[in-house]
Amino acid sequence: MKYFARKVGFFVLTLWAVVTLNFFIPRMQPGDPAEIMVQQLAGKNAQLNVAQVQAMRDMLGAPTGSLWSQYLAYLNQLLHGNFGVSYNYFPFSVTEVIGRAFWWTVVLVTVVQVLSFAIGILLGIFAAWKRNGRFDTAVTVSSTFIGTLQPFWIALLLIYGLGYTLGWFPTSGGYEQSTPGWNGAFLYDAFSHAFLPALTLLIVTPIGWILGMRNTMIMNLNEDYIRLARAKGLPDKTVAVRYAARNAMLPSVTGFAMALGAVLGGTILVETVFDYPGLGRLMGEAVGIKDYPLLQALMLLTAVATLVANLVADLLYGVLDPRARRAAA
Structure with a gap:
């Protein structure tokens, strides 16, 4: 029984680590998804409009606030099975796309x-x-x-x-x-x-x-x-x-x-x-x-x-x- 309890404990601990890394790693990448999408719509050599970029962020529901508040909101969304809206397949939800x-x-x-x-x-x-x-x-x-x-x-x-x-x-x-x-x-x-x-x-x-x-x-x-x-x-x-x-x-x-x-x-x-x-x-x-x-x-x-x-x-x-x-x- 001790063998099985230890394996389950390791599973829970590893799952928490995976969820945490899954939140932080994408946000460590350079670049802004809203800027990328506006650039694609405007053209490769067009100058970005700050208002358009902000409007795109609002439309996509991009997270705001500190990383800690975003992390807590992310955990809350996972508990409710809400993965958000896909940026690339907007307005379809991530669940629908997957x-x-x-x-x-x-x-x-x-x-x-x-x-x-x-x-x-x-x-x-x-x-x-x-x-x-x-x-x-x-x-x-x-x-x-x-x-x-x-x-x-x-x-x-x-x-x-x-x-x-x-x-x-x-x-x-x-x-x-x-x-x-x-x-x-x-x-x-x-x-x-x-x-x-x-x-x-x-x-x-x-x-x-x-x-x-x-x-x-x-x-x-x-x-x-x-x-x-x-x-x-x-x-x-x-x-x-x-x-x-x-x-x-x-x-x-x-x-x-x-x-x-x-x-x-x-x-x-x-x-x-x-x-x-x-x-x-x-x-x-x-x-x-x-x-x-x-x-x-x-x-x-x-x-x-x-x-x-x-x-x-x-x-x-x-x-x-x-x-x-x-x-x-």
Whole structure:
């Protein structure tokens, strides 16, 4: 019980720190969102009008007063679920803007993370069991090479090859010719638009799982309980799956939970390259225009989701591995 209480206490303390940093970090950036928006409306070389800038601040509901008073007001808004109005998508609220992009990112990145985890774990197990063989060499070398490539570069290659050259898939957007809804035409349209972003992520995301699982399992294969299992004459498949892989997967549980938590952050570069209507593209836009309410909400959403996923993983780790509870005690 002490193990679980300590984890919950750390979660609450970390959550408060995240909320506080989420308030101060955007305000430490140089520039004024109202000035940026007035400059865009007036023209790049036009002289700013002070009255127009102040009117823009009033219209956007920009916070006033000392940082301390703004911080208290910010905490009060969070308690009431009020994230303010988006500067870039005025007059829509931040909640409405995030709601439109939420499911695009959640469906895309969650499916990719689950597939990447399954593919990476299976390849890592087989590579470790057949270590120093041809399969292990091929998997390790190819994973190391692909790991050096940037996702946006792979995205550009897929756009050129499968999009422009062959014309098999759309190169931008989330849907085009169908009406959003649970109908076959829209689902097919959304799937075809999501295929290239998903393929880009599927090329790079399994690498960490492959190498991590392989290395952890190789260490476990040298443990005494593996030698005992082999000495008892158990089949190789049983030793690999029920003994070595089962224990080697414990660190991956935490990593997978944190990866799922980070889903809400989206993939900024990939979504921007494909102009995919997800949370990652929203975050990129919010940083560029200094849309503080939207940026704060996205950062907070990502951080809280990651913290909750990490807490669940820690609690699950304590259930799966009694050694963690004994070590904490």
